[in-house]
Amino acid sequence: MGIYTKRESLIQALLPFRKNKRIGFVPTMGALHSGHLSLVKTALEANDCVVVSIFVNPTQFDNTGDLDKYPRTLEVDVDLLNTLQGKVFVFAPEASVLYNDHVVAKTYRFGSIANEMEGKHRQGHFDGVGTVLNILFRIVQPDAAYFGEKDYQQLQIVKKLVQIEKLPVQIVGCPIVRENNGLAMSSRNKRLTKAQFEAAGLISKTLFEAKERFKKQSIDQINQWVSEQFNDSSVLSLEYFEIANAETLKTVERRRSGNKYRAFIAAFAGDVRLIDNIALN
Template sequence: MVIHTQKETLVQALSSGAKNDKIGFVPTMGALHKGHISLVKNALENNDVVVVSIFVNPTQFNNSADLEKYPRTPEDDISLLKKLKGDVIVYLPEVSDLYDASVSAKKYNFGNLENEMEGKHRKGHFDGVGTIVSKLLKIVKPNTAYFGEKDFQQLQIVKKLVAIEMLPVKIVGCPILREKNGLAMSSRNKRLTAKQFEEAALIYKTLQEVREKFSSTSLAGLNTLVTERFLQNPNLNLEYFEIANEKTLKTAKRKNKASKYRAFIAAFAGDVRLIDNMPLN
């Protein structure tokens, strides 16, 4: 495994590889867990070389305290990646290697995708995501890039970004990996206390209940159910619950048998923000 901290040396290393090598790419913000590793393993199975970037991107945080507290464990991350079998290249840059002095995000028009759920609650977040993903894809020039479905809205945004910028890369969404209690694996989980970790299982349990009752309960009834479940646990603060069309991400007003729907939840355990989602039909 080779580690690059500058894009110039990374580009040089990739360009010196075999001409027909397939390059897979897994962009991360570090604090790696089994979910990240599953993405890398998927990439290794389907490519000759895999690049894993570790970079906490400042332009996608609309809360400076959240950026400051985001877990950073580069040594542990490297140790995890070293255990994998295959040709893995790590890109571990400083902010100055990817941004100029302004450290600002490009403005994008992702259509309605950017105005739902996360977009409503994290203004400018997806401009930051689009900016850094675009920069990284243009540096790595992968054949395929892998993203987890826990950030399902982000996955749809990235697909839209690739279409807007006509980038020659296939975007692959990979299934959510969960802890034993059902909590979606996330770097932010490292900030939870043991009690918060167990209580946060309510998010998954609630999504399961919504899925079980989706065909027999009205959308209004499902919204009431979720609100009641979180009121019963005052240590978890529900930020939003949405049932949305998988393709457009627009909030469902009524059920249409021809459409696929997904339930989305964002909630706080203390000051730790957790998100999750689940297909419903």
């Protein structure tokens, strides 16, 4: 497995895979876990090699404290990737390599999907995501890129980015991988105390119960019930719970036949922000 920190060296290493072979790409911010490995395994099954980028992108953080505390575990990440069978390239650049010492996000017109949920609560987040992915896509030039559905809104943003930038890459969404207590796997989970980790199982438990209630209760009733669950928690605080159209991501107040819906949630355990979502039908 090769580890590259410069764009030129990675581009050179990928040259043998440019003709008649497929290149897969899994962009990450490191602190890898089983969810990331699942993405890489899926990519290896469909491609001749996979590039895994490890880069904590500063332009997608609206909270500098969160950026500073984000776990950085490159050596451990590489050891995890070495357990996989297949050709993997690790791209772990410094910010100056990607941004040429001008660490500023480009402004994108992603449309209304960027203004809902995460867009409301994390100012400029999706511009930062779009900026770094556009740079990485142009360096790696993958045939397909793989993203977890835990960040479902981001997945839709990435699909829009590819359209805007006219990038010839297939965007593949992959199922959420969960901890034993149901918590969606995330690099941020490493920052949780034992008590916070155990309490955070409430997030997925609430989503799965909301899915059952969606069959027979109104959205107002479900919203009220979710609020009550978090009001009763001494560890977690609810930032938002929303039921939205799965395509437009617009929050809905009542169901309409023929539409698909997802429930989205964000909650804090101390200063650690956790998100999750589930398809409702």
